[in-house]
Amino acid sequence: MPLTTLDEKPKKPQDVETTHPMEKYLRPDRLPHIWCSGCGLGTALNAYCHALDDEGFGLDDFAVVSGIGCTGRVAGYVASDSYHTTHGRAIPFATGLKLANPEMNVTVFSGDGDLFSIGGNHFIHAARRNVDLSVICVNNYTYGMTGGQVGPTTPKTARATTAPYGNFERPFNLPNLAASAGAVYVARWTSLHVRRMKKAFQKILTKKGFTFVEVISPCPTGFGRKNGQGEALDELKSYKERSVIRDGADPTKVDIKMDPDSDIVVGTFVDKEKSTYSEVKEQQLAGKV
């Protein structure tokens, strides 16, 4: 089928009869979604649904917990049990869910500001105790929903509404943070690496313990425009040019810089076995009165 050319008027949604292949995992009545064109959130959600499908998840097998922000809206589009919690608190909410119902597979799907700024403390403690959660962070380097403020992953010198002179702070290197805090699986992909992202999601959906995937995503509206990164397509092109797949890379060496010529190291950085919080608890309680 030929691709629609740019000058051809796009068909209105009501004229096109389509069913999304992943519709069973989504809430069609909540669509169209709120995300800007070019945002990587739809891609990440789509890859997540495919991962669920490939692993044969039914709607009552898993829960999705989100915080606040653009990524926070993911929970509202997933047709399983899902929770849109308060800002930064997705992980403690999810921990409570998991501890009270260990049968449930729990994914936290949230943004960089939510998980690593206001929720940073919860992240490191959940990783430290190796509670059995899958955490997906869509990192777009900014607070998109509130209009593009500086955040904990905004690269140094990048501009934001609250960093008009360029960011003075050094950002978190998320894989390094997750690995040092104790995560048993750590990977990073960009929203261009759809298949690999999906595979990583399959992995965290099936692996026990605190697992983490960072998805680098464009925010053309809140970040790209202010930082001369062009349109979303240009950002995706830059991912293609800048990404270097390095499985097993030392997480301390995968910082992301503003320099357009610098590498974005992607891949699976940590994949190890360690008893989970619940397993440790079971072991220690065994034989006690």
Add this chain to the structure above:
Amino acid sequence: MVTDDMTIVFGGNAGQGIRSTGLGFIKAIARSGLFPFGRQDYRSRIRGGHNFFEIRVARKQVYSHTEGIDLLVAITEDTVTEHLDEIVEGGGVIYDDDLDVDAEEMEEKGVKPYPVPLEQIAMEEGGAKIMANTAAIGAIIGLTGFDISYIEGIIEENFAVKGDEVVKNNLDVANAGVEYVNSHGYSSNYDLEPIPESGERMVINGNQAFALGAVAGGCNFISAYPMTPSTSVLEWITKHSKELNIVTKQPESELAAVNMAIGASHVGARALVTTSGGGFSLMVEALGLSGMTETPLVIAEVSRPGPSTGLPTRTGQGDLMSIVHASQGDFPRIVLTPGTIQEAFQAGARSFNLAEKYQMPVITLSDQHLADSVRAVDPDVIDMEGAEIDRGEFLTEEELDALEEPYLRHKFTEGGVSPRAVPGHENAVYKTTGNEHTEKGDITEDPELRTKMMDKRAKKAKTALKKDIEPPVAEGPEDAEVSLVCWGSTYGAVKEALEKLEEEGVSANLCHLKDAWPLPADPVVDFLEGAEKTVIVEGNDSGEMKKLISQETGKVVDHEILKYDGRPFTPEYIVQKVEEVI
């Protein structure tokens, strides 16, 4: 006939330039000498979803938006669907003739369809689709006879940074919009005549007014975490932080923000924290620290409807009770509830003086309606030089040099306020603590001292009430049939409701609390006792101010007009409800 009062609404999707078009038009209206009131209605999302910008244009100062739309500019089909029923008879809709809208349905309702090829004009005259908004402005000018030179001036200013070509293209598009309307024989009932004698005015919203007030009041430190609808205060101050020499910090959370501000204030900064209700809830523990350690703290809480995430981009007055009683243990705080641009500016400036004079938290509670509504005010209202800076009982370097007795940070005094010393002087090396403490700042559990310390802190509120809490604004005839009590942004709609009630033969007056806490009980009692029938008008569902008034005065307001749908009051709504009550 010259139009006295009309409402124009621009509607479209988020990201279609609705807000910037509206703001540009408001500026032009203000420069023509007419009086605008602009209100942004938007959703909690960056792209898509119906958004609109409502502009009331009047020949006299206005304080609120009103119901009914005269001219609707529809950038999307949804805009027509959403607003058609609000359009007054004789009003009209300007829309791109490419949109799938039902012109016959409009005509049946007495609404005039004005199809204009907005995008085509934008492409042909300007070369970019986004200029369709400018074409729509041209159409409004054509329909209302508004002098295009005011718009041209704004276009020249707004697009100057983008170069002469963009300016010229926009001017061409605006003129083509006018031309299209004129050449197609479109007519309307509206005629916007300028009022050159109005003089210069400043176009400003409540958050900007508060931010300017804070700067005028000597704010030199701000730490805040983004939260709609407060974020623009942080953004504005940060943007100008270099020229204003203000330390700005967006930290990792509201907890960090408020504690940073307390730290900065402890060493002498005039520190500000901005947030909304959810963020304020996170700051509650620190509020107690400020109260206990008697560290000045200024918070601006720009509220939105809760609980929890609630309605992020909407308005409400449901945080008053929470703020007045926030944090464990009894300790005083001051709460200001401005209702106008002037009051927002003054709250910004006053709050630092109040915080330092009484060494306690001072919270300005505004809301999305005041924060985002745009009005044109006399520039003298924003008197940047006129704000007096009063640091209260603050020991100077010389006084500290001359100090002979040991410095007591929490010294018992008549008014309860202990002279403050900024750390860093050898005669005043001290500690303080969130535990109960002695005058010196040492931890104590002594029951007698504890009681004395509680009394000392409480006394400061009584002193503040006597000296600095301003009485409510009272307006309207003393012997009115019905008396309306309000606070914060609701004041504007109540003020305009008085006029409308008078037109309908109902005499009404009002009492607007711009300083809410400590509650100025005496003037409130006077007002209530002199009233025949009293009605509280507030944007929450439990009558929070009504309860506070009862608590502090023993007087019960007779009736309630409450609204908690996330939308601001209109004068019409108040009139209708008052008529139901009387």
